[in-house]
Each structure stands twice: as structure tokens, then as C-alpha cells.
Amino acid sequence: MTELTLIQGVNQALREAMKADPDVVLLGEDIGVNGGVFRATEGLLKEFGEDRVMDTPLNESGIVGTAVGMALYGLKPVAEIQFLDFIYPAFDQIVSELAKLRYRSGGQFPCHVVLRAPYGGGIKGGLYHSQSTEQLFASIPGLKVVVPSTPADAKGLLLSSIFDEDPVLFLEPKRIYRSLPGEVPDGDHRVPLGTARVAREGSDVSVFAYGAMVPVAQQACQGLDAQGIHAELIDLRSLVPLDEAALLRSVEKTGRAVIVHEAPRFCGYGAEIAALLAEKALYSLKAPVVRVTGYDTPFPYALEHLYLPSVDRVSRAIERTVRAA
Amino acid sequence: MASSPPGEPGDVLPLPYDADSLARRVGPAWKETLLTIYRGMLLGRILDQRLLGLQRQGRVGFYGPAMGQEATNAAVAAALGKEDWVFPGLREQLVALLRGHPLPVYLAQLFGNEKDPARGRQMPCHPTAREVGYVSMSSVIGNQIPQAVGTAWALRRKGVAAIALACFGDGATSSGDFHAGLNFAGVLRVPVLFLLTNNQWAISLPASRQSAVATLAEKARAYGFSGSRVDGTDPVAVFCAVRDAREALLKGEGPRLLEAVFYRMAPHSSSDDPTRYQPPGWGEEARLHDPLGRLEPLLEKLGLVPGPARDRLREEIETEVRQAIQATEPLPPPGPESLFEDTYRHPFPPLTEERDRFDTEQGGHFP
Amino acid sequence: MARPSGPPRESPLSVQAVPVTSGRAPEGLTAADRKRMLRVMLLSRALDERGMTLQRQGRIGFYVPVEGQEGAQVGCAVALDPKDWLCPGYRETAVALSRGIPLRQLLSQLYGDRADLCQGRQMPNHFAFREFRFVSASSPIGTQIPHAVGLALAARLKGEKVVSVAFFGDGATSSNDFHSGMNFAGVYRAPVIFFCQNNQWAISLPRSKQTRSETLAQKAEAYGFSGLQVDGNDVEAVYAAVKEARARAIAGGGPTLIEAVTYRMGPHTTSDDPRRYRSAEELALWKSRDPVERLKETLVREHALTEEEFDQFLEAARAEVAAAIQEVEPLPPPDPGTLFDDVFARRTPQLEEQRAAFLAELPGSGGRKE
Ligand SMILES: Cc1ncc(C[n+]2csc(CCOP(=O)(O)OP(=O)(O)O)c2C)c(N)n1
């Protein structure tokens, strides 16, 4: 065990994977000499050389398309998209190619690429360095979507993603890249994809969150203990596959659910969870499902602190849910 | 439709070769090479004619002919190595066949039935043939171009003496992925050959309005490597150009762009009506450049395939095609469970639940 | 025409040699004009000085310096007509100043305050000034390039004798939108100028690794029109090149790509540390080609400017920036309710509902800053 930040967890996972398997190669903008604009790839160029840590020209479609070609040949490319906000030039390669190659070729051309992308708000990044658009990707069959919220999970989930057999979009909550260090197991630590984490046990209400909303929700839950409200917090960790069983188990116990995410509410990932609860846990519910989300506007700069779900907003929503009926 | 029947020489432009020049350019095995290419071209033409017919009869849902591109396709197939990878554009199905992809399997893709390795998931003319290094194609223009660069990079990293061939049309040169792919290739200096199949049309848009550049081949300069043009209706020229480019690539000389120019002699696809946009003289002009029409008189002159031999060969191929169609067409569609397979390596809920209740949801019709 | 002074053509560093200029003397640029240009360049530099420190002091959130590229930006902007459309990136502050956009407005955007025309919605340096035909800048690289083509076509359709200019960097030449924009401009012979500031770096990627093309200018040939390289630190050369391109566009001669070869003397942004990827020698070399110094030297040599006058200009620029900061800094942040405006022309029922709930909850969460 070593105490690391989330970004160090990412860095360690990359290093472990590259040491374990010569087929793991990295590509992206500014990931070589500069070690990545967030330093996720710090030191890797020196350790593994230019052939495995490639600085690419400025073109995301080129990055993903090239990674697809490498993967078709059997390499395990891990591509960095500097910010999730800049992934859209590659959307076509992701939607039309990466996620579909296995299916359209009848399994002959599986295409295992990991796309890492810092995402989410809270760093004063304005419209283009803050967005959470996980829902766009979670709705594409063939693609997995993973979001760690702790340093240990960052390492464990990334290693599992790299050695998975399907393409994975690995979203890194950059707001907590450095702010919340934690113990990380040494060596080849893996966390299976598709397993949620019970971040906190409770009996009165289930709170579902992921990424940088986990610590926000955690704080809200802790604050409510004093009022006798015992909230259970589930960190989804993996949006696709979703650990349905863990969610249903929790709601069957508590009868109440609050979903927290940064992305806008309309057609957000929370809608999927609400639908799941309506389909499979309706009779356990004692109160309407509540969502605490970003607003249905583009992401602002100056008013960012009012846009993102805050501890207060989450607390109020939990209270409201518990007090309802 | 502006295709000339195979073997009708008409007033086509002759190919400027004799035995000496062929031996010099193609090499000592020039006769075999030429015959292989010719047989391939004929197969392509006959398949196109048969399958367009089947489409009209409603027996296949869609068809995308490659008439006019036969010389390029067959010569490319002859010039490539076994270990090379082909990233097709829209009309290189013949390359897969000539690399050894079995005709019945190809036809199974067109019929979308259970013998299709891709389980009938794609539109007709989108074969996947991993066994011959032929990558699954998508309908989205240009996407394969950076992918070929990635594979070329992997080939080099693994020390395999082979190249990646990225095929795409004149229309694709406007796509973002053309720009991305060629730029990455230039920077990475990987063994990728960009084969631009310029059939002078992107559906209804003539190549002259696709870009203001004088020749599309020049675009390579913007990425720091060389581009050249070749007469895509001349199989000898295409064969030599691809062979030479391939050799240079294997020596590590960096990527190249080869523009093969020919005439699209058929509609864009079975869904298209070119009379809406092609000028009246187009069909006539295209006929002068019919690659089969150009090659056959030469073969005759060289005494390689005299008239009767040509008829026999055509009959032989027609029989082969007919038998393959007969064997493939009646096959049942892929099993319904295949709908859910290959989305992920190992499916998980809710996909598995959707699969499990599929039968009931569909009214319990499936065995 | 002033030839590029400074070190010899061949440099041992990973940067390109000093490029050729178009070689034609700019017509109609008097000494007074050039002094005005110098003052704008100094104003930009003074703003950079303060912008960088304001960010370090936590008074603004972020800053993108222009330092080193003032010659390219001012030379280009001055050669244009005030009615020409500008499609900037995030580094076009000196272009904005040249156009006469008030310093206060730029600062309000940097602060994201109530006087910011964009209501604090964007990161600093992402300006938008419709009145000045200075189109809203965004962060994604290259997106403005096809916009400029669309604007140019629209202007032509409306019979306006104006051009549009797309501003972008060496890195942006790799983007899909560069390809699309250039290709469309070639096909439609749009009256557009593609103004590429090759500042040698795209964050940490040197120009040599961005593309194997020998020059960026030659990329224009792939689209059927001409491109030229110009010494971007020679403000007059840039002016001449843009004038020429503009005249050609207006006359129906189609687009031009101008590669202004220059250098980003500062960090990419306040979030960047250039020492990680480039050498002190390289920086020193380019500092010796500083466009401000170059223009100053020319003017002094021609006896059009004295050292004292230059110092006065610099002081005046600094004072102007300081005064504007004083004026703007106390302004309050945008009204919270504006969060829900301008998503659509009119707020949807969902947005109305969210806005009402938001405003009702404000006393609790409003004062909170992360
Ligand atoms: C990205 C994309 N846009 C549009 C289409 C529709 N489309 C299919 S083929 C085609 C023209 C392609 O022309 P070209 O690249 O010259 O290939 P050709 O059909 O001539 O072989 C178009 C526009 C598409 N498949 N993909």
C-alpha cells in the first residue's frame, strides 16, 4: 500500500501495464516530453521510449483511428484525449468503428482500445474544460464506460480496462486528480469492471454517484448523520456495465433513491437509473426518485459553483426524499 | 447503365504493351501475372453483372458495383503480399476474393445468411475476411484511413515485413480522416500505401468539384511525402506502381499516396440513378476506358487468351458464380441469438436479459 | 521592405529557419501608422504582463499570453477593413486590441464579471464582440476555420466587399476542421484569409512533429490555392502579405493561406511550464527576434522614434492597463439567474422550472465558492 493521488493511481496503472505487456502502447497529445497536461504519463516516455509513448499531431480522430488500427493488429493501445471536451472530432471513430468492429465483423476484428479522458467540472474550466457527457457514450452498445472516484480504483479499474477485451472509455474526474489522496495497493491491483462500491452503508436512503460527485455526496451523507438520517452511498464506478444487482439490493433495503451527477439532467445517466428502479424496484420505493444534477444549460465559467451539485444541494435532496411520506 | 459487355473491344484505347515491354516491366512471370489479373477482372465484371441482376430481382437487398475498377482491384491483389493488410473503401470486395476469400462466403454476406462470418449484420458488399488480412469495412467514408496507419505502425513494431493498404475514393479525400491519416502517416513514417481509387464521382459530385486541387495525388505533399497518379484502367501500370511502392515502403521510405484514375461505369449503387447528374457523353467516354475492353485485345494480340479461350474462361467463371449462388442463396438467416452476440466479448445485463426474453417478446416464434 | 534581422537563417535548434517575406513594401504605412501599431503591440504586452500576474495572484482564473506574436497579430489586423469578419482562437488578444475593442471589455471578460458581454460563461481570453465582427472564440482547436469560410460565402452572397479571417496555430493545421475549411474555401473560392500563426509549438509538440510537410504554407496547394510564408515577427511584412491576400479575395481571386512564422515567448497558458519541453537557448534566440524590438529598432533607425518616446509609450500602455483593471476589478459577478439565459432563444419550460428552483435555493448555496 502506498498513499497516492488519483492521477498517480492512473500513472501507476499505466506503468504496471506497460511493464507487464509490451503490447501496451500510449498515444495522445503532449503525453511524451510533457508527461501529459495533467501529468498522467509523467516519466513514462523516459522509461518506455518514444515507440511506446507517442506524442501525436493535434487530431483526435487520428488518435482514435490509429489506435483502432493498432488494436486490430493485436496491440493494446491506451489513448489519451486531453480533455473529454475535445473528443468530438473522434466521435465518428468511436461510434462507428471502435464500438462496432467486433459486432460487424462477427467477432473477427475485436478492437480493444482504452480511451482515457479527464472530464467534469470544478476546475474553473468553462464550457470546454468541464463537461460531463458520459451519457452520450454510455448509450453506445459495444463501448464500456468506467469512472473511478478514488486513487485505488483509478489504478484498479484502469488496469482492468487495459486488460479487458472490449473498448473502454475511462473517464477521469480531474477535479479530484490531486485533492483526495488515498491508499493504493502496490503491484497488479485490479478492480473488476461492472462492480459498484458501497462507499458508505446506511439504511434510510440510497445515494448513487460516480466520479467527482462521490466525495460531494459522501460529505452530504456524513452531514446528515447528526440529524439521524443514515444514507447509503453507492459509487457506481462503472456506468457500462452497470452493477444493477448492487443498486437494486440497496434500494430494496432503503426504499429511497437519490442520484447525483454533474451532467445535465435531461437524458442524463440518472434517467437510466431512475428507469431501472421504476422497472425493477418500484414496489420497494417509498418515495419518488430524486436527481441532483447539473442544469440543462452549457457549462458556465463564472457561475460554475452554482451549476455543479453542491454538498448543500445534495443534502437537501436527501432530506426531502427521506421526509417524503 | 454505361457498362460495355465483357470482351467487346469496340473502339477502346489500346494498352501500349508488347511482350518485351511486359517482360521488362512486370518481370519474367509476366504471362502468369497478366492471366491472373485478367481472370480476376473477369470475375469482378461477371459478379457485378449477376449481382446487380439479383438485386433487381429482389434477391439481394443492395449492391455496389465496381465496374471500371476491375483492373485496379485485380492488379492490386496481384501486387500485394500475403501478410499485407487491406483496409477497403467501398469497392474493393474483389481484392478480398482474389486474396483467397471463398466466393460462397462472400455471397453469404450479400445474402446475409448463416454462412456469413459477420452473421448478416452489415449491408451487402461489406465483407469481412480476417483470414486474408481484409479488414471489416464500414459505410462511413474515410474511417479506415487512420486505422491503416495504426496497423502499419503495429506491423513495423512487430517487425513484420508487410504493409497496410488503405483504399478510399476521391470523395474520401475531403474527409477529416483522410487529413488525420495522411498527416499521422507522414509524421510516423509507417509502411502504409494510400490507394486513392478516383472513379471521378462521389455519388453525384464530380471529382473536379470535390477539391480545387489540380490532381488529388498532389495532396500528399501537404503531409511531406510523395503522391503519384496511375491509369487505373491499365492493370500493368497499376501492378507495377503498387509493387514498386510496396518495395519502397518495406525499405522504410515512409508512406506514399497512389491515385488510380478510372471511370465509374455503373451507378454509385443499386439505389442510384446516374442519369440525374452525369453528362450525356459520360457513358461513351467511360466505355473507351473500359479496363476489360482495353486488356482483351492485348491478350489476344499476345496470343495469351484468344477468342475461344476467352469464351471458355468466361463460361467457367459464370458457372462458378452460378453454383456459388445456388449453394448459398437458400441458406437460412443467422440464428436470432446472434443478434446479441459480439456486442461485447462477454455480454452482461441488461443485454443478457434482453436476449433471454427476446423469444417471448417476439411472440415465441423461434425454436 | 525590411529584411528579417537577427540571427542567421540556419538554426541548430528544433525550429524552422527564418522565413522569407513576400518581399513587397507595404503601401501606405506611414511612420505614424507604424507608431500606432507599435503602441497597440505595447498595450498587448502590458496586458500580458498584468494578466499573467493577476492569474498568479488568484485575481483571474486563467490567462493566455500573446507575447512574441504581437507583430503577426497587429500586422494582420491593421491590414484589414473594420468590416471584415474575424474568427479568432483563444490567443488573439492583440487582434482584439488592434480592432479597437476597449480594454475594459477585454478585462471584464477576463474577470468574468457582470459587464462581460458573455456573462462570464467562458474561460478568460475567449472573447466575443459582435459589434466588432470579432466572432466568439472557443477552446476546441480548429472549429473556427470552417466558420470563416461560411461567413465569407455569406458576405459574398450579400454582395458585401469584405473578407473573413480565420486565426489559428500550427497545431490547428492538423485538425479535421482545417482540412474541411481549406477544402471548402478552395472549391467555392471563398473570400477568406487563413491566418496561421506558426509559433513553433502546440503546447509541447514542436512544429517539426506536427506534420512532415516542409512548410505549413504549402498545405494550401492541396486545396488548389496559394499559401505563403511570412516573417511573423516583421509587422510590416505581415501587413503587406495580408493586404495582398485581402485584395485578391475581394477581387474574386479566392482564398490565401498565410503562415506567419513567429514564436510563443511565454508559456502556452498559465497552466503550462514550457521548461519541460523547450530549451533556454531556443527562447533566447527568439527573444532576439522580438517583434516589438524589431519595430522599435526600425523606427529608431528611421528617426521616427526616440528611446524616450518608446519608454513613454510603454509606460502609457502600462498605465492604461492598470487604470482599466482598477475600474473593472470591483465589478460583481454575473447575476446568477443569467445561468439559464441564452441556452435557447427563449427558456424552455424545463429551464424555467430549474431556474425557479435554483433561485429559491440560492440563499443556501449562493455564497458558496469551491
Ligand atoms: C461520412 C459519410 N458521409 C456520407 C456518406 C454517403 N456516401 C456514401 S458513398 C459516398 C460517395 C463516396 O465517394 P468516393 O469516396 O469517391 O467513393 P466511390 O463511391 O466513388 O467509390 C457518399 C457521400 C457516407 N457513407 N459517409
Ligand SMILES: Cc1ncc(C[n+]2csc(CCOP(=O)(O)OP(=O)(O)O)c2C)c(N)n1
Ligand atoms: C480539439 C482539441 N484538441 C486538443 C486541445 C488541447 N489544446 C489546447 S491548445 C493546444 C495546442 C494548440 O496549438 P496551436 O494550434 O499551435 O496554437 P497555439 O496554442 O500555439 O497558439 C491543444 C492541444 C484543444 N483545445 N482542442
Ligand SMILES: [Mg+2]
Ligand atoms: Mg469516387
Ligand SMILES: [Mg+2]
Ligand atoms: Mg502553436
